[in-house]
Amino acid sequence: MALDGSTHNGPLINLSESYRATRGEPRVALVTCAELPELDPDDRLLVGPLAARGVRIEPVVWDAPGVDWAAYRLVVLRSAWDYASRRDEFVAWADTVPRLANPSDLVRWNTDKRYLAELADAGVPTVPTEWVEPGATWRPPTGGEYVIKPAISAGSLDTGRYDLADPALRGLAARHVARLGAAGRLAMVQPYLSAVDTVGETALLFLAGPDGLGFSHAIRKGAMLTGPDQETVELFRSEKITPRTPSTAERATAERVLAALPGGTTERLLYARVDLIPGPDGTPVLVELELTEPSLFLAHAPGAADRLADGILTRLS
Numbered sequence: 001m002a003l004d005g006s007t008h009n010g011p012l013i014n015l016s017e018s019y020r021a022t023r024g025e026p027r028v029a030l031v032t033c034a035e036l037p038e039l040d041p042d043d044r045l046l047v048g049p050l051a052a053r054g055v056r057i058e059p060v061v062w063d064a065p066g067v068d069w070a071a072y073r074l075v076v077l078r079s080a081w082d083y084a085s086r087r088d089e090f091v092a093w094a095d096t097v098p099r100l101a102n103p104s105d106l107v108r109w110n111t112d113k114r115y116l117a118e119l120a121d122a123g124v125p126t127v128p129t130e131w132v133e134p135g136a137t138w139r140p141p142t143g144g145e146y147v148i149k150p151a152i153s154a155g156s157l158d159t160g161r162y163d164l165a166d167p168a169l170r171g172l173a174a175r176h177v178a179r180l181g182a183a184g185r186l187a188m189v190q191p192y193l194s195a196v197d198t199v200g201e202t203a204l205l206f207l208a209g210p211d212g213l214g215f216s217h218a219i220r221k222g223a224m225l226t227g228p229d230q231e232t233v234e235l236f237r238s239e240k241i242t243p244r245t246p247s248t249a250e251r252a253t254a255e256r257v258l259a260a261l262p263g264g265t266t267e268r269l270l271y272a273r274v275d276l277i278p279g280p281d282g283t284p285v286l287v288e289l290e291l292t293e294p295s296l297f298l299a300h301a302p303g304a305a306d307r308l309a310d311g312i313l314t315r316l317s
C-alpha cells in the first residue's frame with residue numbers, strides 16, 4: 001500500500017535493537033472502513049513518524065474478511081466511521097481483536113451516547129438530554145431550538161436542528177424522532193447550544209505518553225447544524241476546523257470527564273477527545289467524548305503526529 005507520510009521532525013524514541021532482534025519489525029494496523037481504504041488524510045500523517053521509529057503500519061478495513069488481527073503488535077482504531085448502523089457487529093468484532101487501542105470494553109461503552117447520562121450522574125457538566133426510546137411518543141415543546149440525534153451515531157449524521165416555535169418544524173422534529181424510533185434507534189433531544197454559532201465547539205485531544213494520557217492540543221470546530229436532518233447518506237459531514245488554545249475552564253472540564261471514566265483510570269487509553277460547547281451561562285458542557293474513532297486533527301498542531309507515534313510505541317513494549 002503506497003501511503004505518503006509526513007517527514008519526522010520531533011525527538012525520536014526508537015525501538016531498541018534487542019526488541020527488533022527478538023521480535024522483528026513490529027506491524028501496527030490502523031483500522032479504517034471500506035470507504036476509506038487508504039485512511040483519512042489526517043491519519044496518513046502518522047506514516048512517516050512511525051516509519052522513522054521502526055514501526056510498519058498497515059491500513060486495514062475492520063470488516064474485511066480473513067484478516068489475522070493477532071499478527072499485529074497493536075491494532076489502532078482510526079477511521080472506522082461506518083459502524084453506526086452496525087454497532088453491535090462492530091463491538092463484537094472489537095472483542096475479538098487481541099491488542100486493540102482503545103480497548104473493546106471502552107469502545108462498547110463509548111459507542112452509545114448513553115454514557116453522557118452516566119457522566120452527568122458523576123457530576124460532569126453535560127448537555128441536558130431527553131432520551132426517547134423506540135415506540136415511545138415524544139411531544140415537542142412549543143418553543144426553543146432543539147437538536148435531535150441518535151444515541152449511536154458518528155459524523156453528525158441523522159442529526160438535525162429545529163426551532164420548535166415554528167409549527168412546521170415541530171412536525172419535522174416529531175417525524176425525525178419517529179424515524180429514529182422506527183429504525184429501532186434511541187433518540188436524543190437536547191437544547192441547541194447557540195454558543196456553537198459564535199464561540200464554536202472546542203475539541204481537546206489527549207494522547208498517551210510515558211506518564212499516561214496527557215493533553216496534546218485542541219481545535220475549534222464551527223457549528224455543524226443548519227436545520228432539519230437532511231437524511232443524507234454520507235460518511236460524515238465536512239467540518240470547519242481551526243487551531244485553538246482551550247480556556248482554563250475547558251481544560252478543567254475535560255480533566256473531569258476523563259476522571260469519571262469507567263474503571264476510574266485513563267491508563268489504558270491511547271487517545272481521547274473531549275468535545276465541549278459553552279452552555280447558556282458560558283461554562284463549558286460536554287457534548288461528546290470520543291474514545292473510538294475520533295478525528296485527532298494531527299495536521300492542526302505541530303508535533304501531534306510525533307506525539308501519537310511515541311504513544312503508540314509505548315504500547316508495543
Ligand SMILES: Nc1ncnc2c1ncn2[C@@H]1O[C@H](COP(=O)(O)OP(=O)(O)O)[C@@H](O)[C@H]1O
Pocket residue numbers: 127147149153154155156157159190191192193194196201221222223224225275277287288
Ligand atoms: N446540543 C447541541 N447544541 C448545538 N450543537 C450541537 C448539539 N449537539 C450536537 N451539535 C452539533 O452537531 C454536531 C454532531 O453532534 P455530536 O453530538 O458531536 O455527534 P457525532 O459527532 O457523534 O455525530 C456537533 O459537532 C455540533 O456541531
Ligand SMILES: [Mg+2]
Pocket residue numbers: 155156275288
Ligand atoms: Mg461530534
